[in-house]
Amino acid sequence: MKYMLLVCGDDTNDASGMAPVEPWVEELGDRGVRLHGHRLALPADAVTVRVRGGEVLRTDGPFAETKEYVAGFDILECDSLEEAVEAAAKHPVATIGAMEVRPFWEDEDAEGRIRRLDAELAEAARTGDADRTLACYAQDAQVVENGRLHQGGEALRKFFAETAPITREVLEFRVHVDESIAFGHALIRTGGKLLRVTTGYRDVGPRWLIVHEHVTEATS
Structure with missing residues (x-):
């Protein structure tokens, strides 16, 4: 504790x-x-x-x-x-x-809240709800997808709208938390592709948000 x-x-x-x-x-x-x-x-x-x-x-x-x-x-x-x-x-x-x-005030631990955020992200992607997906990200967040940078609310909204709806199956997910920041490493199957996703999170008080996401196709 x-x-x-x-x-x-x-x-x-x-x-x-x-x-x-x-x-x-x-x-x-x-x-x-x-x-x-x-x-x-x-x-x-x-x-x-x-x-x-x-x-x-x-x-x-x-x-x-x-x-x-x-x-x-x-x-x-x-x-x-x-x-x-x-x-x-x-x-x-x-x-x-x-x-x-x-x-400290007893609450759901940070890793639990981050895993809940990831589950929310998966459900938003499945339903094709770009606004719901965007709510999982900080306003200045950036997503690097196979070398392409999408940064800020409008750019991310357009990117999510173009790629949704999709099934997001999480095969592996590891989280490391260090005070107000955290990093996640995941292996995800989506749209017939296998992706490796490295995610940076920031604690903004009542919840955690994604501030950086790096997505590449898995080679093996």
């Missing part, structure tokens, strides 16, 4: 004796526990945004005036909350600040 580790500094404490963070990052990275993370700029560089009555209100600075502030974040992959707490306790900033450990 994934956990967000919020690294909270305290500007009233002396950090001169704090141990370096790099060994902690390297150790958890080598163990596959720390997936991603980064330092953040100071609260003075923050901008707080609110919308009230349809008006965007922008305030320079953090959301709340406090001695503690979020100085960075880390995304951990742990088997339990106890393991995540243990990892947080070893972070050097824990000796002068605080570490907030918060589980």
